[in-house]
Amino acid sequence: MIDFKKEIGKLVxxxxxxxxxxxxxxxxxxxxxxxxxDYAMPCFRLAKELRKAPNVIAQEIVGSxxxxxxxxxxENIGPYINFFINRKTFxxxxxxxxxxxxxxxxxxxxxxxxxxxxxxxxxNIAKPFHVGHLRSTVIGNSLxxxxxxxxxxxxxxxxxxxxxxxxxxxISAYKRWGDDEALNKExxxxxxxxxxxxxxxxxxxxxxxxxxxxxxxxxxxxDEEAREIWKRFVDLSLDEFNRIYxxxxxxxxxxxxxSFYEDKMDRIVDLLKEKNLLVxxxxxYVVDLEKYNMPPCIxxxxxxxxxxxxxxxxxxxYRKETYDFAKSIYITDYSQNLHFAQWMKVVELxxxxxxxxIYHAPFGRVSTxxxxxxxxxxxxxxxxxxxxxxxxxxxxxxxxxNPNLENKDEVIKMVGIGAVIFNDLSNSKIRDIVFNWDRxxxxxxxxxxxxxxxxxxxxxxxxxxxxxxxTDVDYSLLTNDEAANIFRLLYSFQNTIITAMExxxxxxxxxxxxxxxQAFNRFYHECPIIVEDKELQKARLLIVYSVTTVIKTxxxxxxxxxxxxx
RNA sequence: GUACCCAUAGCUCAGUAGGAUAGAGCAACGGCCUUCUAAGCCGUGUGUCCGGGGUUCGAAUCCCUGUGGGUACGCCA
Numbered sequence: 233m234i235d236f237k238k239e240i241g242k243l244v245x246x247x248x249x250x251x252x253x254x255x256x257x258x259x260x261x262x263x264x265x266x267x268x269x270d271y272a273m274p275c276f277r278l279a280k281e282l283r284k285a286p287n288v289i290a291q292e293i294v295g296s297x298x299x300x301x302x303x304x305x306x307e308n309i310g311p312y313i314n315f316f317i318n319r320k321t322f323x324x325x326x327x328x329x330x331x332x333x334x335x336x337x338x339x340x341x342x343x344x345x346x347x348x349x350x351x352x353x354x355x356n357i358a359k360p361f362h363v364g365h366l367r368s369t370v371i372g373n374s375l376x377x378x379x380x381x382x383x384x385x386x387x388x389x390x391x392x393x394x395x396x397x398x399x400x401x402x403i404s405a406y407k408r409w410g411d412d413e414a415l416n417k418e419x420x421x422x423x424x425x426x427x428x429x430x431x432x433x434x435x436x437x438x439x440x441x442x443x444x445x446x447x448x449x450x451x452x453x454x455d456e457e458a459r460e461i462w463k464r465f466v467d468l469s470l471d472e473f474n475r476i477y478x479x480x481x482x483x484x485x486x487x488x489x490x491s492f493y494e495d496k497m498d499r500i501v502d503l504l505k506e507k508n509l510l511v512x513x514x515x516x517y518v519v520d521l522e523k524y525n526m527p528p529c530i531x532x533x534x535x536x537x538x539x540x541x542x543x544x545x546x547x548x549x550y551r552k553e554t555y556d557f558a559k560s561i562y563i564t565d566y567s568q569n570l571h572f573a574q575w576m577k578v579v580e581l582x583x584x585x586x587x588x589x590i591y592h593a594p595f596g597r598v599s600t601x602x603x604x605x606x607x608x609x610x611x612x613x614x615x616x617x618x619x620x621x622x623x624x625x626x627x628x629x630x631x632x633x634n635p636n637l638e639n640k641d642e643v644i645k646m647v648g649i650g651a652v653i654f655n656d657l658s659n660s661k662i663r664d665i666v667f668n669w670d671r672x673x674x675x676x677x678x679x680x681x682x683x684x685x686x687x688x689x690x691x692x693x694x695x696x697x698x699x700x701x702x703t704d705v706d707y708s709l710l711t712n713d714e715a716a717n718i719f720r721l722l723y724s725f726q727n728t729i730i731t732a733m734e735x736x737x738x739x740x741x742x743x744x745x746x747x748x749x750q751a752f753n754r755f756y757h758e759c760p761i762i763v764e765d766k767e768l769q770k771a772r773l774l775i776v777y778s779v780t781t782v783i784k785t786x787x788x789x790x791x792x793x794x795x796x797x798x
Numbered sequence: 799g800u801a802c803c804c805a806u807a808g809c810u811c812a813g814u815a816g817g818a819u820a821g822a823g824c825a826a827c828g829g830c831c832u833u834c835u836a837a838g839c840c841g842u843g844u845g846u847c848c849g850g851g852g853u854u855c856g857a858a859u860c861c862c863u864g865u866g867g868g869u870a871c872g873c874c875a
Contacts, residue, residue: 261814261817262814263818264817264818264819264820264821265818265819268818272817272818274817274818274856276817276855276856279855280855286855309818310818311817311818311855312817312818354875356875393875396874396875397874398874398875490875513872514872514873515873516872516873518872518873525800525801526801526871527801527870527871527872528872529872530872530873532873533872533873534873535873537873539872539873539874539875540874540875543875565869566802566803566868566869566870567868567869567870568869568870568875569801569802569803569869569870570801570802570869570870570871571870571875573802594803596803596804596868597868597869599868626837629837633835633836633837634835647837658811659810659811659812660811660812662803662804663804663811664803664804664867664868664869666810668810670824671809671810671824674823674824675837676823676824676837676838677822677823677824677837678810678811678812678822678823678824679823679837681837682823682837682838684837685835685837685838686837686838688835688837689834689835689837689838690834692834692835693834693835695834696834697834724814727814728814731814739812740814743812743822746822746823747822750822753838753839754839754840756834756838756839757830757838757839757840758839760833760834761834762833762834763834776834797835798835798837
């Protein structure tokens with residue numbers, strides 16, 4: 233594609249010895265509305281250096297450029313120089329590129345040869361998967377895909393919460409009250425019930441706590457019975473989680489949970505000792521971080537056992553050694569901000585210069601109008617319920633509008649689940665979410681179904697087309713505002729993906745494809761596509777083709793499927 | 799108490815690493831299906847961009863400060 237910014241840079245810098253291309257490009261911006269052109273160059277910053285008023289500078293530059301075939305108009309409005317790209321050229325360069333690259337349009341190889349690890353989803357074994365877990369899962373999954381699309385080699389790691397004292401308690405509870413039939417039928421619910429019961433009973437009968445600790449000790453020591461029961465819990469939970477991951481179409485490269493690092497922590501503790509980083513404090517061993525304005529990072533508890541920071545440090549080192557990552561990204565909610573800052577600092581203090589390549593990508597918390605989600609208080613919204621309700625609502629709509637749709641069930645799932653994922657990815661991830669059913673199940677406007685619908689509708693036009701898609705069209709037929717808006721959005725698609733990657737923010741892509749969908753729907757409304765005029769039809773079809781291609785790619789980057797029909 | 803995050807239309811949110819009159823969606827009201835999918839399109843209205851200072855030619859955006867909300871602050875993860 234033509235790099236229009238660069239072309240402007242060349243044009244303007246040619247006339248000024250003291251202004252090079254890059255400074256010009258730096259100055260360029262997109263005007264607040266398109267009546268002011270495709271690019272604008274404000275001249276305020278040049279005023280001092282050139283000792284002239286900004287609007288005079290703008291005028292002079294415009295005067296010096298003269299006619300240029302890439303731009304149909306270059307004019308100054310006060311201190312701004314506005315560049316209007318020739319629409320014929322614009323359409324041609326963009327549409328040809330989309331047609332050539334197809335589903336790779338927007339990709340790059342900037343990440344070639346670089347590994348990036350993603351630590352995401354990471355649910356706790358034996359606990360239900362609720363809407364809170366959804367966030368890490370879908371954000372992580374989307375980032376995984378975005379990085380891959382930009383040439384990186386993404387490595388997805390599910391850091392399962394599969395270790396710790398609570399498993400001793402679970403085993404103890406299971407030994408006392410376990411019911412195998414119930415466990416096989418409704419594993420998570422039953423395990424959850426056992427956990428709750430244990431805590432209730434332990435209030436009356438404190439020695440239960442000791443029993444739980446004992447079982448965990450046995451588990452750590454490799455006791456056969458303990459291992460066997462634990463393994464069963466893990467497998468049952470994983471079956472359940474995998475069912476949800478299948479629904480969401482989320483995959484992981486590794487399921488290395490906390491237990492995986494059990495035998496790898498000694499080495500790290502020794503390393504910390506060796507580096508003289510460990511100090512005793514209140515019976516525990518910590519790394520002092522006062523210099524960095526943070527509370528100490530506990531490495532060994534006073535009973536000598538490890539803690540999650542120890543595990544995270546160990547896992548980071550393991551991952552560096554195993555995958556030699558260029559970046560390592562952790563997707564958790566922001567309540568862990570301090571924890572991440574602490575252990576990342578410890579990795580740095582050990583002397584690993586790659587500590588700077590570890591990123592915490594925090595997101596906001598989910599609550600309900602009643603307050604925060606608390607499993608114990610029963611204030612939980614299960615992901616299953618959300619997905620099911622969404623799917624059911626989609627089913628109603630499809631039964632009404634398109635009852636004879638082929639692969640109906642499949643499409644219903646795609647849309648229902650897509651709605652849930654899109655809802656989670658369409659806003660800045662740092663924002664808290666107050667869960668609301670009406671909002672969740674709204675399928676109009678800036679929603680997943682809206683984007684999917686636009687795609688399906690465009691796709692259906694392609695099905696009715698009377699000619700093959702070709703780039704051999706008359707681009708001068710595509711110079712109306714509706715078409716030009718689409719060109720702008722397709723043109724900037726790659727840039728949006730790169731920014732989404734740099735900021736670990738999938739919502740940029742969600743916003744971008746909403747914009748494309750809106751622009752297309754206007755085009756669709758204003759410009760009939762299957763028209764008698766052969767040349768016009770071919771030209772417009774190429775736009776339709778490009779839009780379906782790019783929306784599909786964009787949805788894909790969010791982890792959402794794009795049905796052909798709906 | 800300390801640190802970090804958030805505060806933009808009735809509601810949910812954008813606002814591209816300071817720029818031209820602050821934008822969408824939802825909700826409300828009014829139009830548009832004998833023509834490509836009406837989950838759509840078009841139109842109508844609203845703003846002390848939390849308050850107060852400051853930096854700048856220019857601030858929703860940067861700095862300081864106050865207020866409100868969230869989160870975290872040692873042996874859970």
